[in-house]
Amino acid sequence: MSTVRDDHGLRLAWGWVAHLRAGGTTPWLAWRETGAPGEPPVRAAAHALPGAQQLELLRVLNQRGTPGPVLAGRVLEASAPGRGRPDLELVGLGEPSGFGLPPVDPASLPRTELLRIATSLLADDIVAAGVPDERRRFRRPWRRRYRIVGDPWVAAAVRDDLARRGRPEGDHPAGVTLVLGGDVATMLADVWVTRACSDGVEEWEDFVQAFRRRRHLPPRADLLGQARWWAERIGAERVRVVLDPAQLPRLTGLRRKPAAPPRLSADAAELCRRLVPVLGVLALPHQRAELLRRQVAPRLAALDPVDRGGGRPLGVPERFWPWLERMAVRQRDGLLGDGYAVHGDPGLLLPPPAGTLLGTVPSIDGVFELALRLLIEGPARGGSRGRSGQ
Amino acid sequence: MKRVLLHVGTPKTGTSYLQDVLFKNRDLLVEHGIHYPADRFDDHFLAALDLMRMPWGGLEHEAIGRWDALAERVRAILDEPTPEGAEPRDTTVIISHEILATASRSQAGRALASLGHGAGTEIHLILSVRDLVRQIPAEWQENIKHRSSLKYERFLALIQDPERDSRIGSWFWGVQEIPDILYRWGADLPPEHIHLVTVPPSGSPRELLWDRFSEAFGLDGVNLEREGERANPSLGVPETYLIRKINKTAVDVVAPADYRPLVRELLAHRTLSQRTDSPRLALPPLVHDWVHELEISYVEEIKARGYHVIGDLADLIGTPAGEYTDPDNPDFALVTRAALDAIRALLVENAHLQQDRERLQRELRETQEALERSYLRPTYRAREKIVRKLDDSETGHKVMEVYRRARGRSS
Numbered sequence: 001m002s003t004v005r006d007d008h009g010l011r012l013a014w015g016w017v018a019h020l021r022a023g024g025t026t027p028w029l030a031w032r033e034t035g036a037p038g039e040p041p042v043r044a045a046a047h048a049l050p051g052a053q054q055l056e057l058l059r060v061l062n063q064r065g066t067p068g069p070v071l072a073g074r075v076l077e078a079s080a081p082g083r084g085r086p087d088l089e090l091v092g093l094g095e096p097s098g099f100g101l102p103p104v105d106p107a108s109l110p111r112t113e114l115l116r117i118a119t120s121l122l123a124d125d126i127v128a129a130g131v132p133d134e135r136r137r138f139r140r141p142w143r144r145r146y147r148i149v150g151d152p153w154v155a156a157a158v159r160d161d162l163a164r165r166g167r168p169e170g171d172h173p174a175g176v177t178l179v180l181g182g183d184v185a186t187m188l189a190d191v192w193v194t195r196a197c198s199d200g201v202e203e204w205e206d207f208v209q210a211f212r213r214r215r216h217l218p219p220r221a222d223l224l225g226q227a228r229w230w231a232e233r234i235g236a237e238r239v240r241v242v243l244d245p246a247q248l249p250r251l252t253g254l255r256r257k258p259a260a261p262p263r264l265s266a267d268a269a270e271l272c273r274r275l276v277p278v279l280g281v282l283a284l285p286h287q288r289a290e291l292l293r294r295q296v297a298p299r300l301a302a303l304d305p306v307d308r309g310g311g312r313p314l315g316v317p318e319r320f321w322p323w324l325e326r327m328a329v330r331q332r333d334g335l336l337g338d339g340y341a342v343h344g345d346p347g348l349l350l351p352p353p354a355g356t357l358l359g360t361v362p363s364i365d366g367v368f369e370l371a372l373r374l375l376i377e378g379p380a381r382g383g384s385r386g387r388s389g390q
Numbered sequence: 391m392k393r394v395l396l397h398v399g400t401p402k403t404g405t406s407y408l409q410d411v412l413f414k415n416r417d418l419l420v421e422h423g424i425h426y427p428a429d430r431f432d433d434h435f436l437a438a439l440d441l442m443r444m445p446w447g448g449l450e451h452e453a454i455g456r457w458d459a460l461a462e463r464v465r466a467i468l469d470e471p472t473p474e475g476a477e478p479r480d481t482t483v484i485i486s487h488e489i490l491a492t493a494s495r496s497q498a499g500r501a502l503a504s505l506g507h508g509a510g511t512e513i514h515l516i517l518s519v520r521d522l523v524r525q526i527p528a529e530w531q532e533n534i535k536h537r538s539s540l541k542y543e544r545f546l547a548l549i550q551d552p553e554r555d556s557r558i559g560s561w562f563w564g565v566q567e568i569p570d571i572l573y574r575w576g577a578d579l580p581p582e583h584i585h586l587v588t589v590p591p592s593g594s595p596r597e598l599l600w601d602r603f604s605e606a607f608g609l610d611g612v613n614l615e616r617e618g619e620r621a622n623p624s625l626g627v628p629e630t631y632l633i634r635k636i637n638k639t640a641v642d643v644v645a646p647a648d649y650r651p652l653v654r655e656l657l658a659h660r661t662l663s664q665r666t667d668s669p670r671l672a673l674p675p676l677v678h679d680w681v682h683e684l685e686i687s688y689v690e691e692i693k694a695r696g697y698h699v700i701g702d703l704a705d706l707i708g709t710p711a712g713e714y715t716d717p718d719n720p721d722f723a724l725v726t727r728a729a730l731d732a733i734r735a736l737l738v739e740n741a742h743l744q745q746d747r748e749r750l751q752r753e754l755r756e757t758q759e760a761l762e763r764s765y766l767r768p769t770y771r772a773r774e775k776i777v778r779k780l781d782d783s784e785t786g787h788k789v790m791e792v793y794r795r796a797r798g799r800s801s
Contacts, residue, residue, distance in 0.1 A: 174782065
């Protein structure tokens, strides 16, 4: 906090606010040298000045595109959610009082500070847009009976698609359980992405490290464990391990392959993870998961597609590869040894061969840029079921 | 006059006690023109979480929309017209939660506006405050009772970091730096509408703090029920060490919803806080001077700003304990004794749960038997056999589905 005695500095600050509202991109320190003063509001001119984080976020948004007056106003009125540093004051407004954090040059703020504000604004947009409506076809009475488990990110997408096509999964005494999976590295990433899009999870590398320390895979990436669990309950002859998605039509009685899940880049997945705590105060847990998986993830997948020219998928850092390979071999040998029906080459469980697109870990700059693009793009359209309780 | 008394902190200043008395007496208070709008004890806490968009161990989803709902309720109380023929009377609404202390300027501004500030409502800000000599160890202990396994030494280092960019540092100063809290909340209020209630030094009469609260909230003359008040009891050095070690071992496997009743309530509050003979947490001598300077600077700033003080500003200059016991390296004989008390409490609790489970199992068995007796008719058993057989094959299952649809029932 600063005790504002420098009236000219304060007027310059309000001039900068007006400049940013009008789409300006001049940094604060440059504005102090050459910018025009503005008219402060009558009451509490210093106290009402937006925080340095909000002002800098608006300046960066203006650099990236045209946020427009409504978004600009929202940015300036926003607060950083949750725990963390409070609204900071601009350097050069007067003598700091010695209490609170010292005033800052907004351009020197770390991206994480701006990202906190951005996630709060995005969370409002996401909740306002709601979960996308989707048309479900009538239930086919002649449908095959199955239950879908395995890689949670893939399984959720397949379940949704089958339900859309009138063939929802369900309990049935004569049905089979399809355990979906792929290479162990991708399944590990998919478990993390699923949690990053539902109830939250630690950072990617901490997550991998924790499981390596425990010397096992997360239960939902452990195909062998899942196959055994189901075999005990329904009999091994009714368990099918599906490693090749091309075999799904035959197993589910469909002509076309079920839709694949949106593939998120490492940065997109991390952005979802950072949205979870803010959305937790705006939506009930199951709504939050639906919003992230069905509204936000497809938008992010389109905005930052995972391909050679675009975003890179989440990748297990190289130091974990030997551990992961051991886990993959154990899975493959166990599945073959137990005699389950495996659809697809068991070698698919092993980490992808050299030459495939290498994964990466999230970068804060990449996450921030994605957040800016989403903000400028504005809320998704055509949803329903917005803020809880409404 | 329409008045809101907004009590925004600070933690560890008897706030739970105050809130409990206000909550339990809310009907009585209305007769005196004082409203404490809450349907459950933690209503204002949830509203504060919502205002600050603060996750809180999974509780946050209960906070959705709570601040706006509270503010609307406050405005409705204040705008209630005086019944025809009745004397117009003053209406006071109290809002109280200590985590509001950490709200940012923009959140505080939004809160004040939503309560009618600048639109005819007189807002009074109340801040109860205690010296840092007691607040620093108390805040660390509160962290430990909220699943942290942070050593005291590390905690002290984090709060001394001038960047305050750690979770611990930003929170601690957010709720404890008195001049900054008052600036964030009170810059747009006249100083005479800002009231500081100082917590008396240790050893003062128990009633003294209540008397000060009573004066600040205008409760003098109201015959309040004050039995069974909520307290937030403190732990000694070996007990805090034990909880820290339990956190380190068990926090990964005990969900927040289970941690609260088992560790925080059963072990910390109901068991280990009873051990009052063990060494108390205190400030290490190395930081005495730093803390003393801070306290002096707070007092000078408060005096300069001219706020209304209930109590004595000298209360904010703490007196460090004569003897210091390092809570990172306690006497292990005392820790063992505390651990035995904890095990005994867990055994007793487990025995109660086991008895409950057996009773419930017995009741369930009796219910099942009663149900079976009603199904003993031979025709029912024959039909059941046919249905089970059909359900076991895919074709049979489809036949049953057609039959069920025709009957219009699912079973």
